[in-house]
Amino acid sequence: MRNIPALTWREINATFFSPLAYVVxxxxxxxxxxxxxxxxxxxxxxxxxxLMGILTFLFLVSIPLLTMRLMSEEYRSGTIESLMTAPIxxxxxxxxxxxxxMIFFIFMLLPTLLYVxxxxxxxxxxxxxxxxxxxxxLLMGAMFIALGLFCSTLTRNxxxxxxxxxxxxxxxxxLGAVGERMTGDFAxxxxxxxxxxxxxxxxxxxxxxxxxxxxxxxxxxxxxxxxRVLESKRWR
Amino acid sequence: xxHVDQLTKxxxxxxxxxxxxxxxxxxxxxxxxxxxxxxxxxxxxxxTCYMPATSGTASIAGHDVFRxxxxxxxxxxxxxxxxxxxxxxxxxEYLRHRAWIKRxxxxxRARRVEYVMERCDLKAMxxxxxxxxxxxxxxxxxxxxxxxxxxxxLILDEPTIGLDPNQIRHVRALIRDLGNDHxxxxxxxxxxxxxxxxxxxxIINGGRVVFQESLDTxxxxxxxxxxxxxxxxxxxxxxxxxxxxxxxxxxxxADNAQPVVRLDVEVKPGADVREEVFQRAVRNGWTLRELRxxxxxxxxxxxxxxxxxxx
Ligand SMILES: Nc1ncnc2c1ncn2[C@@H]1O[C@H](COP(=O)(O)OP(=O)(O)OP(=O)(O)O)[C@@H](O)[C@H]1O
Ligand SMILES: [Mg+2]
Numbered sequence: 001m002r003n004i005p006a007l008t009w010r011e012i013n014a015t016f017f018s019p020l021a022y023v024v025x026x027x028x029x030x031x032x033x034x035x036x037x038x039x040x041x042x043x044x045x046x047x048x049x050x051l052m053g054i055l056t057f058l059f060l061v062s063i064p065l066l067t068m069r070l071m072s073e074e075y076r077s078g079t080i081e082s083l084m085t086a087p088i089x090x091x092x093x094x095x096x097x098x099x100x101x102m103i104f105f106i107f108m109l110l111p112t113l114l115y116v117x118x119x120x121x122x123x124x125x126x127x128x129x130x131x132x133x134x135x136x137x138l139l140m141g142a143m144f145i146a147l148g149l150f151c152s153t154l155t156r157n158x159x160x161x162x163x164x165x166x167x168x169x170x171x172x173x174x175l176g177a178v179g180e181r182m183t184g185d186f187a188x189x190x191x192x193x194x195x196x197x198x199x200x201x202x203x204x205x206x207x208x209x210x211x212x213x214x215x216x217x218x219x220x221x222x223x224x225x226x227x228r229v230l231e232s233k234r235w236r
Numbered sequence: 237x238x239h240v241d242q243l244t245k246x247x248x249x250x251x252x253x254x255x256x257x258x259x260x261x262x263x264x265x266x267x268x269x270x271x272x273x274x275x276x277x278x279x280x281x282x283x284t285c286y287m288p289a290t291s292g293t294a295s296i297a298g299h300d301v302f303r304x305x306x307x308x309x310x311x312x313x314x315x316x317x318x319x320x321x322x323x324x325x326x327x328x329e330y331l332r333h334r335a336w337i338k339r340x341x342x343x344x345r346a347r348r349v350e351y352v353m354e355r356c357d358l359k360a361m362x363x364x365x366x367x368x369x370x371x372x373x374x375x376x377x378x379x380x381x382x383x384x385x386x387x388x389x390l391i392l393d394e395p396t397i398g399l400d401p402n403q404i405r406h407v408r409a410l411i412r413d414l415g416n417d418h419x420x421x422x423x424x425x426x427x428x429x430x431x432x433x434x435x436x437x438x439i440i441n442g443g444r445v446v447f448q449e450s451l452d453t454x455x456x457x458x459x460x461x462x463x464x465x466x467x468x469x470x471x472x473x474x475x476x477x478x479x480x481x482x483x484x485x486x487x488x489x490a491d492n493a494q495p496v497v498r499l500d501v502e503v504k505p506g507a508d509v510r511e512e513v514f515q516r517a518v519r520n521g522w523t524l525r526e527l528r529x530x531x532x533x534x535x536x537x538x539x540x541x542x543x544x545x546x547x
Binding site: 002003006007009010013014017018077078079080081082084085086087088089234235 | 281284285286287288306307309310312314316318320321322323324325333334336337338339381
């Protein structure tokens with residue numbers, strides 16, 4: 001695991017070099033600011049609950065756009081050959097890229113702290129739920145990025161990886177609602193797999209081990225599968 | 237240093253490498269030759285742990301490429317075919333990144349990168365984006381990258397492709413020089429290059445080793461000549477009879493021209509019959525107009541071994 005910092009460093013560099021990252025970042029900041037204003041203007045309440053839902057949705061679209069490059073680009077350009085013949089393990093390759101994206105994701109979250117500052121200045125927000133919401137967003141990002149990265153390990157085509165990522169995230173997002181309407185033995189499982197209720201749990205101010213476990217275990221699951229797919233690429 | 241035993245690689249139905257075995261000793265520079273699609277790149281990819289073999293084993297510096305792949309990768313510098321590089325990085329930045337990944341200690345990194353840039357003539361390009369470099373410079377970055385962790389074994393897949401004549405010379409000299417303290421396996425399609433740089437050649441065709449010989453041996457065989465061209469002012473029939481009689485001569489073909497006859501003489505490998513031919517011509521009172529050995533070049537050997545199977 002000693003090589004992860006080197007790989008993460010290069011990944012962050014590459015992200016800041018890619019025009020797509022800036023496009024995504026700009027659109028994301030624009031929409032989050034826009035909705036922050038709209039919600040505040042309509043509700044006149046110093047909370048972030050409404051915005052958290054919006055942010056979640058924005059990340060659902062923008063994270064796959066950021067992660068689709070990760071492995072697909074290496075396959076397409078052939079640099080995967082230098083990567084996989086360097087004295088690093090396949091797990092290090094995946095984790096290096098994963099942490100690179102995590103850091104960029106945290107970087108994306110930082111500007112939204114400005115909204116908290118604004119609320120604090122002009123109102124009296126309850127900071128507990130806001131803190132919980134941020135923790136929720138972080139955990140959610142950890143899972144979304146792992147899934148996006150997994151999609152990228154599957155194909156050399158970035159667009160395919162991106163679309164696959166967005167579609168998969170949408171599916172697990174709506175599974176919660178599907179579970180609500182289902183009856184039978186599988187209903188609780190489907191509800192559990194659905195992302196929505198776990199996010200909502202955080203943004204209503206509850207920090208539950210069960211929800212944290214949901215995000216972290218799925219993140220680990222997709223990362224594990226990514227390593228497996230990468231390993232299997234050797235056996236062509 | 238490199239040990240390959242019965243290595244086989246199958247891509248689905250395609251048999252790319254078929255029970256290849258060879259060894260490369262410490263400090264040797266070996267040329268790995270073969271026509272397009274012979275399996276050179278595939279063999280090198282197995283040796284560098286990019287992909288596992290279907291069957292057979294290989295080891296580098298005593299480490300098995302499959303079971304102990306990380307140690308192998310630490311001992312090998314690899315220049316892949318096509319030289320894939322991160323386009324968005326700068327030359328020096330890329331080399332430092334690779335040095336970091338390859339566990340060059342932090343204190344030595346700057347010095348090593350400086351050294352390989354010096355060796356590969358890259359200093360003027362250190363701040364350039366790799367994506368904006370010409371093919372030849374990218375090739376040099378790839379070579380510098382292979383060298384950066386000072387590996388005992390270098391595996392170079394067509395290292396001089398795309399270089400200008402000056403650079404080809406430069407890189408050949410560099411490889412020859414590196415041969416002093418590295419073991420090198422290099423593939424190329426430029427045969428004179430092999431003669432200039434390598435100590436030994438391995439020719440593969442259709443995934444099999446078809447020829448394996450040290451260049452010294454090839455040169456020694458050549459010195460004796462395996463073919464002789466003789467031009468005499470003599471009656472054709474007599475000339476053939478006399479030359480055929482020389483010990484060591486296997487076969488004589490005459491062009492039957494008058495009054496000067498040209499003989500194409502096949503000689504037993506290693507035998508040198510030139511002086512005897514001369515003596516006999518003198519004894520018969522014939523004027524010897526030409527006497528020369530026709531040397532089979534590496535190219536002849538290559539073409540003979542690899543063109544045959546396709547036909
Ligand atoms: N990824 C792959 N999938 C399927 N077949 C492959 C693959 N890579 C190579 N082959 C096949 O394996 C055989 C050997 O290819 P290889 O690239 O090793 O040849 P080579 O000796 O390096 O040729 P060249 O001189 O053109 O570089 C060829 O028949 C090729 O078509
Ligand atoms: Mg090749």
